[in-house]
Amino acid sequence: MPTGLTKDVGWQIGVSRTLPHPAPVVWDFISSPEGIALWLGPGAALAPERGAPYRTAAGVTGEVRGYRPGDRIRVTHGTTTVQVALTPAADPARTALRFHQEHLASAEEREQQRAHWQGVMDRVAAALDRQQ
Numbered sequence: 446m447p448t449g450l451t452k453d454v455g456w457q458i459g460v461s462r463t464l465p466h467p468a469p470v471v472w473d474f475i476s477s478p479e480g481i482a483l484w485l486g487p488g489a490a491l492a493p494e495r496g497a498p499y500r501t502a503a504g505v506t507g508e509v510r511g512y513r514p515g516d517r518i519r520v521t522h523g524t525t526t527v528q529v530a531l532t533p534a535a536d537p538a539r540t541a542l543r544f545h546q547e548h549l550a551s552a553e554e555r556e557q558q559r560a561h562w563q564g565v566m567d568r569v570a571a572a573l574d575r576q577q
Contacts, residue, residue: 456549460562
């Protein structure tokens, strides 16, 4: 089976990075309006409850599938599912942040989304660095 293709969720991509910030700082940003605009899209507002709908300024719609404060947010995003998750590192001043998207249509879309999530990660890291 090609890299990124699974039996259960089709094509998927994950991008992760360990950031030099404690988990509560990363969570507060990722779940804030500014953070949500960076990873989900401008205009999106998420209610922390399963089934809550959202819409981005670009017209993408979805709903919250899971919201565990301090841990992860999982949403549908058009025909795909996106998850942002935090894992505290051994050093409490560092946190692993991961973006994962599944149900992608093809290997080409997977590669496009890899570049997208790497760019999102860069913007999130820069925004967190500015906050210090």
